[in-house]
Amino acid sequence: MDLQFLDIIPKSGPLFWGALYTLFVGLIACGVGIFVGTGLLLMRNSRFWLLRTFVGIYGSFIRGTPALVQILVFYYALAPLTGINIGPFTAGIMAVGFNSGAYVAEILRGGLSRIPKGQWEAAEALGLPKRKVWFKIILPQVFHSVIPLLVNEFTMVIKITPLLSTITLVELTRASQMLYNETFRPVEVLSLAALIYFIICFSISQFGEHLQRRSRKYRL
């Protein structure tokens, strides 16, 4: 069968909007992920064993179940359970963000373990309250050291956004499904979608690696 990219490209406007939507959802979800991840990190280091246990259970659940199932649980189960009617958009972003949060927490934990003990001691010797020590001294350093990994996490988030097509979000994958159902040209449409995903993820991951190389040069 001959490929007819020239016929498809003029009709590929929806793919473009789908890609933008993917990026938009990805960014918000990543923001949620960083927020959740930071929260988990703080809870992990809290005085209360209940919070620490919660972090363990949370991580185990996220790492032990497929993202797709998490999204389905969120979409189908959580709304009726809590009585709040969150639409597919919020449910999707929450699910992806909460998923990412567990991995962000792991990344931050790695960064935290590399902060020298002297930083804590110096901050405490200055008499700073605990909250200030965390937010003014420790966390900024942690975040700075894990920026390349967080950039990489963003590509991970982009790669799970196609799952949101199951809950009717018209992101890139859903947009391409609709387009090939209309044009009966899955080869061309899916190739284009793959190309767009590749360009997005590849450029982000190359950027991440660039940052990594740079940070390695400055660290001893």
Added chain:
Amino acid sequence: METVHPPALNPTSDAPKVMVDIRHMNKFYGDFQVLTDINLTVHARERIVICGPSGSGKSTLIRCINRLEEHQDGDIVVDGIPLTEDVKNIDQIRSEVGMCFQQFNLFPHLTVMENCLLAPMSVRNMSRSAAEALARRYLEKVKIPDQAEKYPSQLSGGQQQRVAIARALCMQPRIMLFDEPTSALDPEMINEVLETMEELAREGMTMICVTHEMGFARKVADRVVFMDQGQIVESAAPKTFFGNPKNERTQKFLQQVLQH
């Protein structure tokens, strides 16, 4: 099996054969020139010690001899075989040149015996029994016959280095290269390794040793080569080298090394 050479135990003729011949050799890492116009001829049974300050290119030089590093210009001929891109030549040279490293580089997942068997059996196609007999002989020579079934991590540094020497000898090399074999050892283990090397020298092995052990150089070397900034600055018999060094840089280096 015709490629198995007896180690240079019994010299057959008096005319010393050229074992390593390096002519006008240059080596670069990118733009950085590590070695400049190196000329070095080593005859059979000769013992060469190479010394010089850190970063002067000693390791790079001897690693060029068995192509662990690639040189850019000039010629290297090892035992009559020119060292070129030709993989066959490289393989042949490597099977005739043994090497010991500063960090021993024993294979940690293999026992001492297996470390010694690996190359003779795969490169020389020796039978296991023949290779084992050979390995036992050399392990005995380096004075650790009873550790054959242990893993490298269960041995002391000095023992590990002696195993590394035995492993290299099992290929019955005609030339042995040593790259600071005692630098990673605790002081009390240095002597056991040096003694092994001295014995090897007595038996007539052609040896090129990078070392800072000036006592060893005095006692064993036929020639001491001093390198600085990628060049061979001075090359002389130990008596002249230590007693009457010509070059200013050599004098400075010796002052520093011999001070303690």
Added chain:
Amino acid sequence: MTFDYAAIWDNRDILINGVFNTLLISFIAIPIGILIGVLICMARISKRRLLHWPAIAYIELMRNIPLLILIFMMFYALPFYGIRLSGLTTGFVCLSIYGGAYFAEVFRGGVEAVPKGQFDAAKALGLKYGFYMRRVIFPQLYTYVFPPGTNIALTMIKESSLLSMITVAELTYAAHDINGRTFTPIETFATIALIYWIICTVFLKLTGMLQSHVHTDDLSNSMAIR
């Protein structure tokens, strides 16, 4: 609200079939993925351009497109070329070639972590490339490769859930199936989440045991000497 146990219990056959298929897909795709990973890794670290560059292209392609797109391409696009694979076959193929790229990177990381002196010593002894890779380098990879490799395998088990979208009757599909009959989304999805969690936890426990059984201390000790 009440938890409708009956909806789950009455459809347990569907669930059991789903679990079986999920395990089947994972435990065929993981070994094939590892095999592909080894081959691609060998090509990736090779100095021959004809092996090196295609391997890089393969790895980067797989790592930068979502698995779902790959699955859709195999399932919806290949038939246009006269290749019609069943959903299950598409699943094996996609998961293993996708996982293979990730395994390849894990193995490469391992090869790079092996101290350079090991390569020097092997070369100095005159060992040939294929031989020393097989007998000297690969046996040492174990310690470096096991933890990240376990992670990739775990991810593959979880990613097999995407095959529900091309109607492969694995666990997630089973949940959709039951939900379609009983309209009990909370019960069904919570149940399969739990089942996945159990599968993954057991898998991690088993691999954890495997890792501690092999006496890695010899390896790590001698690494520490350097």
